[in-house]
Amino acid sequence: MNAANALVSGTGIGLRQPHYREVFERRPSLAFLEVHSENFFLEGGAAMHALERAREAYAISLHGVGLSLGSSDTLAEGHLAKLARLVGRIEPALVSEHLCWGGVGGVHFNDLLPLPHTRETLALLADRIDRVQARLKRRILVENLSAYVECRHSEMTETAFLAELARRTGCGLLLDLNNLYVNAINFGFDAAARLGDLDADSVGQIHLAGHTAVDDCLVDTHGALVSDPVWRLYEQACRRFGPRPTLIEWDTDLPALEVLLSEAARAEAIAQREAADA
Amino acid sequence: MRELSDFQVDFAAALRDRARTPAMQRWLAGNGDEVDRRLAIYRANMVAAAGRALASACPVVRQVVGNDFFGGLAREYQHGTPSTSGDLTEYGSSFPDFLAGFEHTRDLPYLPDLARLEWAVHRACGAADAPDWDPSSLGAVDPEMQSAIRLQWAPGTAIVPSPHPIVRIWTIHQGGDDGQFSVDWSRSENALVTRDGFVVRVSDCSPADACFIAASLAGEPLGDAAAATLADHPDFDLAALLGRALAARQVCGFTL
Numbered sequence: 001m002n003a004a005n006a007l008v009s010g011t012g013i014g015l016r017q018p019h020y021r022e023v024f025e026r027r028p029s030l031a032f033l034e035v036h037s038e039n040f041f042l043e044g045g046a047a048m049h050a051l052e053r054a055r056e057a058y059a060i061s062l063h064g065v066g067l068s069l070g071s072s073d074t075l076a077e078g079h080l081a082k083l084a085r086l087v088g089r090i091e092p093a094l095v096s097e098h099l100c101w102g103g104v105g106g107v108h109f110n111d112l113l114p115l116p117h118t119r120e121t122l123a124l125l126a127d128r129i130d131r132v133q134a135r136l137k138r139r140i141l142v143e144n145l146s147a148y149v150e151c152r153h154s155e156m157t158e159t160a161f162l163a164e165l166a167r168r169t170g171c172g173l174l175l176d177l178n179n180l181y182v183n184a185i186n187f188g189f190d191a192a193a194r195l196g197d198l199d200a201d202s203v204g205q206i207h208l209a210g211h212t213a214v215d216d217c218l219v220d221t222h223g224a225l226v227s228d229p230v231w232r233l234y235e236q237a238c239r240r241f242g243p244r245p246t247l248i249e250w251d252t253d254l255p256a257l258e259v260l261l262s263e264a265a266r267a268e269a270i271a272q273r274e275a276a277d278a
Numbered sequence: 279m280r281e282l283s284d285f286q287v288d289f290a291a292a293l294r295d296r297a298r299t300p301a302m303q304r305w306l307a308g309n310g311d312e313v314d315r316r317l318a319i320y321r322a323n324m325v326a327a328a329g330r331a332l333a334s335a336c337p338v339v340r341q342v343v344g345n346d347f348f349g350g351l352a353r354e355y356q357h358g359t360p361s362t363s364g365d366l367t368e369y370g371s372s373f374p375d376f377l378a379g380f381e382h383t384r385d386l387p388y389l390p391d392l393a394r395l396e397w398a399v400h401r402a403c404g405a406a407d408a409p410d411w412d413p414s415s416l417g418a419v420d421p422e423m424q425s426a427i428r429l430q431w432a433p434g435t436a437i438v439p440s441p442h443p444i445v446r447i448w449t450i451h452q453g454g455d456d457g458q459f460s461v462d463w464s465r466s467e468n469a470l471v472t473r474d475g476f477v478v479r480v481s482d483c484s485p486a487d488a489c490f491i492a493a494s495l496a497g498e499p500l501g502d503a504a505a506a507t508l509a510d511h512p513d514f515d516l517a518a519l520l521g522r523a524l525a526a527r528q529v530c531g532f533t534l
Contacts, residue, residue, distance in 0.1 A: 066364020
């Protein structure tokens with residue numbers, strides 16, 4: 001089985017505990033289900049059983065939030081070992097991580113903290129991604145972040161940074177269009193124009209999510225419907241890159257499953273329309 | 279890697295202590311006020327992540343003290359004992375000890391043991407599934423060798439002793455209880471945490487059984503664990519305990 005090559009398009013949703021029963025009973029038509037890898041760093045039990053059950057019916061995307069690839073601490077080998085074990089057990093279609101750091105000096109903030117887009121960061125991340133791909137024996141996808149602060153000493157745009165990282169390591173990009181949009185508003189650039197920095201071949205997955213306006217900036221809360229500007233960005237991305245596995249991402253204030261399925265159907269319709277027009 | 283390291287060390291310091299924020303102006307765009315407000319978003323995330331992890335591990339402690347107070351506990355605990363792993367299911371193992379030393383919860387003396395019980399339940403939830411095992415193999419052991427048997431308890435099994443009625447307190451917070459909210463506060467209870475399939479069970483076990491199971495979980499052979507238990511609890515009935523444990527599939531193997 002080579003699940004990694006099986007998933008090249010289609011729409012998925014996050015599988016979250018309050019929806020387990022309904023998903024297993026209804027078996028909605030979805031290309032994949034995505035979970036946070038760290039929630040399944042378990043030996044066994046009910047949650048692991050649910051994931052294995054989901055795996056029987058769906059392709060699975062393992063989305064990591066804690067590997068802290070960009071930390072100047074040494075690579076968290078113990079964390080990577082747990083991920084490798086989970087990948088071996090679930091045989092996911094996609095494995096992704098965030099381009100971020102989560103802690104330094106042994107302390108972890110369990111958050112997705114932004115990195116300066118410098119040659120130094122690029123070299124560190126390229127080395128780490130090479131090691132992770134070697135350990136997992138597969139291509140991984142790395143995701144662009146939403147950020148609320150901008151590093152003065154960045155030497156290139158985020159998208160130029162992502163493109164170079166993909167070229168150096170052969171990793172794929174998990175393009176989070178909500179994150180790109182949030183950053184475009186927070187830091188004042190044209191998100192659609194930045195899509196032009198990326199090679200279509202490097203884009204392995206797309207995330208769509210909602211955000212919230214807080215004071216003078218947008219915060220990536222994953223707790224709202226996808227916004228209209230992000231849907232427009234998705235249309236442009238589908239036109240430019242072709243259809244890609246696309247996730248409706250929703251983590252806080254989880255709504256009824258129906259809401260997620262409705263958002264997924266909207267994404268699917270856009271992808272098919274853009275493919276027909278291409 | 280000096281610049282990235284310096285940036286991250288300064289960033290981390292500013293998250294842990296707002297007074298260190300001015301050092302971040304060297305690194306981040308915007309004026310001091312803007313940098314302060316934006317870093318506050320990350321600082322709030324840091325506390326919220328710790329709070330979610332602790333609430334997930336200790337939902338009953340949270341019910342007992344209320345959401346707002348629990349948020350304050352999480353903030354205090356996170357400040358003194360930050361996470362050291364990207365895997366938040368590991369976070370909170372020392373939360374019971376923190377509660378034991380926290381002056382504002384002194385009027386809830388059972389809280390640290392309740393948290394210990396919840397931590398054991400949290401560990402049991404994700405413990406390995408017990409392998410199939412035929413208990414009759416235990417009966418086939420040469421009687422001369424029986425005292426050397428080391429029982430393998432199903433993964434997740436734990437004993438949490440307490441001078442407080444922690445099993446009762448835990449049970450009435452599970453919902454679907456017997457509708458009686460009475461607690462006999464004079465009771466000492468030893469919680470036995472077990473996994474029954476995917477379900478974690480918590481029951482009150484006798485001081486003698488708790489003593490034996492704790493010794494056996496620590497790896498002591500049957501003979502030593504039973505002798506130590508009998509010395510303190512002359513009424514200890516090993517055969518009855520084994521009968522119950524085997525029937526409930528709490529033991530999943532042994533070594534000699």
